[in-house]
Amino acid sequence: MATARGVKVDATIPSYSVTATEQSWRRGRDAARMGEFFVGLATLPYGLLERIENTLSPTPDTDAMVVLAARRQTTSNVPCEVILK
Numbered sequence: 001m002a003t004a005r006g007v008k009v010d011a012t013i014p015s016y017s018v019t020a021t022e023q024s025w026r027r028g029r030d031a032a033r034m035g036e037f038f039v040g041l042a043t044l045p046y047g048l049l050e051r052i053e054n055t056l057s058p059t060p061d062t063d064a065m066v067v068l069a070a071r072r073q074t075t076s077n078v079p080c081e082v083i084l085k
Contacts, residue, residue, distance in 0.1 A: 032068040
């Protein structure tokens with residue numbers, strides 16, 4: 001997005017962030033598949049956005065994170081664990 005708007009970007013900086021995010025998600029993928037929440041929900045959109053911006057394809061890790069976020073979505077905007085208590 002930034003480069004499309006003419007902003008100069010150091011290409012090495014995003015690669016580290018993407019790699020760190022992928023490693024974090026890979027470690028938590030199995031927990032996410034079991035419905036366990038292991039990362040800050042606020043970090044998920046940023047991780048997905050950086051993948052889109054770097055034109056990276058979906059992976060099993062990204063799929064697990066999307067499912068994790070979707071499972072936590074409620075119509076009342078109250079986290080699921082509050083409703084289940």
